[in-house]
Amino acid sequence: MILDAAAPTAPQAAAQALARGELLGLPTETVYGLAADADNAEAVARIFAAKGRPADHPLIVHVAGSAAVPHYAHEVPLFAQALIDAFWPGPLTLILPRLPSRAAAAAGGQASVGLRCPAHPAAQAVLAACAQLPAPIHGLAAPSANRFGRVSPTTAAHVADEFGPELLVLDGGPCEVGIESTIVDCTRGVPVLLRPGSISRDAIESACGLRPLSKDELPTHAPRASGTLLAHYAPSATVRLMDARQLQSGLDVLGTDAAHLAVYARAPLRTPSRRVLLRPMPQDAALAARELFAALRGFDDAGVRLIWVETPPDTPEWEGVRDRLARAAAAAP
Secondary structure, rough: OEEEEOOOOOHHHHHHHHHHHOOEEEOOOOEEEEEEEOOOOHHHHHHHHHOOOOOOOOOEEEEOOHHHHHHOOOOOOOHHHHHHHHHHOOEEEEEEEEOOOOOOOOOOOOOOOEOOOOOOOOHHHHHHHHHEEEEEOOOEEEOOOOOOOOOEEEEEEHHHHHHHHOOOEEEEOOOOOOOOOOOEEEOOOOOEEEEEEOOOHHHHHHHHHHOOOOOOOOOOOOOOOOOOOOOOOOOOEEEEOHHHHHHHHHHHHHHHHOOOOEEEOOOOOOOOOEEEEEOOOOOOOHHHHHHHHHHHHHHHHHOOOOOEEEEEOOOHHHHHHHHHHHHHHHHOO
């Protein structure tokens, strides 16, 4: 059931469903999440089962603010606190040392936990309602509300398409950011960027005074984190990344025979085939991120078998979009 998140009773209805151990389609500014009480192991297990997600692949726990961090983490390094102060609420997840008694199922059994404070008003309203329950809920485990490895949802309708009418989904409108949060590991003495997002490396360095290392620069003892598998975010159609010249050459070679093909590019392209779906990619990185997953889902809905995408620029503001498209393309057979 889809419920308008702006309805006065929506946050309380959502909190009560979560207290019963049910799952919830939760709007955030990044993507819609499939939420459950992070401290309820049975409810968290339902997330893994619904998504078809391996139980050792950790979930991000969403909290109302920094006051909830001590409930889950026993240490917050100074640089991590600086990032909290700079970017929460917002699209930043921090991996912190986990209290052994907290969120073990959500953390995939690891000694660390990923925490994020969402900026979406509906998510904040639900978290506030959860805190007012007779048995308060301190945080919500909420991976993207889609089948494991597939395209993340950025509207309530996307979530309903994935899981059907039995799931309660709060409709908070299209997601403003459109790709998942930046993930920074804070468990090894320095910030390590595990997943790029809308918050850039430069912004991280400016906030905490330390340049984040890449996973390759500090590979040992790296915690597992959401959305970091080689193949991820994939539509049913096969995704191929090419530059603009390769795209046009491919369209020229196929000519009028081109069919079951979508092309998503910033460059103006031409094709003589009426059976090719051409969609322009925004020139602005933030706009491209906002519409990326909806565009991929739209191509699937149109029944195409192949999606050609112009490779995004190799510049900092495009890193999150490049990451998502590279993982989508890696899922190709």
